[in-house]
Amino acid sequence: MSKLAWVAVIPLFLSAAVGGAAGALIAYFIVGNDDNNNASAIVSQVVLEEESALISAVQKAAPSVVAVVSQNTSNQGGATTERLSLGSGVIIDARGYIVTNEHVIHEAARPTVILANGEERPAEVIGHDAPFTDLAVLKVAEGGLQAIELGDSSALQLGQRVIALGNSLHDFKNSVTLGVVSGTERRFPRENIFMEDLIQTDAAVNPGNSGGALVNAAGQLVGVPTTVVRSDTGQEVEGIAFAIASRTVGEITNEIVRNGRIARPYLGVVHQDLFTPDAGRQLGLTATRGAVVTEVTPNSPAAAAGIRRGDVILRIGQQDVTPEMPFLNILRSLRPNQQVDIVIDRRGERVILSDVTLGS
Numbered sequence: 634m635s636k637l638a639w640v641a642v643i644p645l646f647l648s649a650a651v652g653g654a655a656g657a658l659i660a661y662f663i664v665g666n667d668d669n670n671n672a673s674a675i676v677s678q679v680v681l682e683e684e685s686a687l688i689s690a691v692q693k694a695a696p697s698v699v700a701v702v703s704q705n706t707s708n709q710g711g712a713t714t715e716r717l718s719l720g721s722g723v724i725i726d727a728r729g730y731i732v733t734n735e736h737v738i739h740e741a742a743r744p745t746v747i748l749a750n751g752e753e754r755p756a757e758v759i760g761h762d763a764p765f766t767d768l769a770v771l772k773v774a775e776g777g778l779q780a781i782e783l784g785d786s787s788a789l790q791l792g793q794r795v796i797a798l799g800n801s802l803h804d805f806k807n808s809v810t811l812g813v814v815s816g817t818e819r820r821f822p823r824e825n826i827f828m829e830d831l832i833q834t835d836a837a838v839n840p841g842n843s844g845g846a847l848v849n850a851a852g853q854l855v856g857v858p859t860t861v862v863r864s865d866t867g868q869e870v871e872g873i874a875f876a877i878a879s880r881t882v883g884e885i886t887n888e889i890v891r892n893g894r895i896a897r898p899y900l901g902v903v904h905q906d907l908f909t910p911d912a913g914r915q916l917g918l919t920a921t922r923g924a925v926v927t928e929v930t931p932n933s934p935a936a937a938a939g940i941r942r943g944d945v946i947l948r949i950g951q952q953d954v955t956p957e958m959p960f961l962n963i964l965r966s967l968r969p970n971q972q973v974d975i976v977i978d979r980r981g982e983r984v985i986l987s988d989v990t991l992g993s
Contacts, residue, residue, distance in 0.1 A: 686850050690796055691809050693852030696749050697724040697781035698798045698845055700806055701733050701756070701771070703741035721799035721845030722746060722771060723854060725783070725886055729775040731756070732886050733844035734859050735763040738771070746773050749807060760889040764826055765897055765965045766881060767859045770889040781846060784853030786832060786878035789814050797836045797858060797876075799845025812836035821860060821875055825906055826961040831875040832856045838874040847876040855879045898967045899992035901933020902926045902940060908956045913945070919981040920945040922953075924960035938975065938989040947983075948976035969993030 701722045720737030724730070731746060738744050744756040754773040761769035789795075793814045801808040816833030832847065838861040847856035856876030863870065888895055903926070907913045910921040918925065923945040929935050940946075946954055950973035952963040967973065970993065975986045 687794070687796060687811065690848060690850050690852035691798065694781055694796070694846055694848045694854070695798055695807065695809070696779040697854075698722070698749060698807070699724065699731060700747040700800045701731075701737050701844060702745040702747065703738050704743045704745075705740055719800060719841050720843045721841070721858075723844070723846045723857065724778050724780050725770075725854075725882075726890065727775060727778045727780045729773045729778060730759070730886070730890050731771040731773065732857060732882060733769055733771060734767045734857065735761040735769040736767055736859075737844045738769055739763070744771060746771065747806075748778075752777075760892075760894045762885050762889070762895045762897075764824065764961060765895070766877060766885055767823070767828065768857070768877060768882065768885045770886050781848075781854045782852065783883050784849050784851065784855040784879055786817070786830075786855045786880050789817055789832065789849070789855060791816070794850055795832075795834055795836070795855065796848050796850075797834070797838075797842070797845065798848065799842035799858065801839045801841050805841075808842075810836055815873070817878070819875060821862075823860065825904070825959055826965075827957075827959065828860065828875070828877075829962075830878045830881045831860075832878050834874055834876060835872040836874050837872075853879075854882070857882050896969050896993055898964050898969050898971060899934065900940075900964065900989075901930035901935040901992065902946075903928035903930075904946070904960050906954070906956070906959045907945070908959075918945060918978070920947065920978040922955055923947045923978060924954050934990055934992045938986045940975070940977065940986070941979070943980075944984075945978040946975060947978055949973055964991075967991060 699722045701720045703718045720733060722731040722733035725732050738758055746754050746756045756771040756773050759770040759772050791814055795812055795814055797810045799808060800806045812835045814832060815835050819831040819833045820827045820829050821831055838858055842858055845858055846854050847858055849855050856878055858876045860875040862873045885895060904924040905927055906924050907922050913921045926940055926942055926944045929940055929942055949963045952958055954960050969991060971991050972988045975989050977984050
């Protein structure tokens with residue numbers, strides 16, 4: 634398991650130097666042309682054209698990026714406390730639908746959306762896809778809203794320019810940063826699941842930016858920033874941040890808008906993954922891998938199948954539960970109402986539970 638820990642953040646900042654076409658032109662004209670003044674003028678023109686394209690992309694996307702304010706109320710020791718948190722969101726439908734990160738609005742009682750022009754509107758949480766993806770959809774009153782254009786994240790190339798828009802450090806609303814695509818189709822661990830189909834970028838990401846927009850030079854949404862990386866000591870790893878790819882964003886949000894929910898398979902257990910061989914031994918188990926069942930939900934598919942607290946789930950269907958393929962990643966690959974065989978370790982004995990029907 635990687636020693637890097639994930640940190641949820643809030644949309645994006647970016648920084649990068651001018652490169653690519655401008656660099657190639659500099660090499661060509663300075664080496665191959667004695668007229669350095671002419672070369673300098675051509676390079677300057679290329680840079681200005683690139684800057685103009687990026688400014689146009691920001692102007693196109695910025696009205697669709699909002700701030701999301703979440704108010705959470707908790708009661709501890711008889712004392713009620715309220716906590717405000719700020720993230721970002723993106724208008725995906727002019728009817729008032731907004732995508733953000735689930736962790737931005739997690740357990741929020743009364744989320745509020747602040748539009749790019751400063752107008753505030755109360756929001757309703759339509760649905761989310763936690764823990765499978767860090768995506769949620771909000772709804773505000775329609776009228777005067779500009780939806781962002783969805784881009785094709787599968788067309789992204791390494792080194793391609795991307796722009797991040799969001800509300801950095803809570804105080805700096807409507808922030809814009811610039812970077813490049815550093816990787817595509819990345820996986821990164823978040824709690825008990827590997828987040829998948831992530832875009833890696835060298836954008837600087839800070840609290841307040843999660844849930845915002847990562848756009849291409851055409852101003853199209855290609856990702857939703859969700860995570861930066863920290864080392865074991867808690868220090869940010871410079872130049873590595875992740876955004877959920879637009880193809881995943883489009884698929885999840887479309888289903889939430891249509892149905893108010895995502896149809897995901899359900900087994901009905903609370904579990905703890907064994908990510909190291911020592912983890913099982915420390916719990917007094919004979920199994921060195923798998924998912925330990927710590928609680929079984931009554932009347933669930935797991936209860937009906939005879940799964941008990943203390944069982945270790947070793948295999949679901951055709952997939953072994955391993956550190957690289959945790960329980961939730963396997964569950965995400967299956968369908969509601971699908972029948973699967975489940976292999977468990979029960980006090981050192983291997984037991985096969987046949988034709989377990991998953992719920993929804």
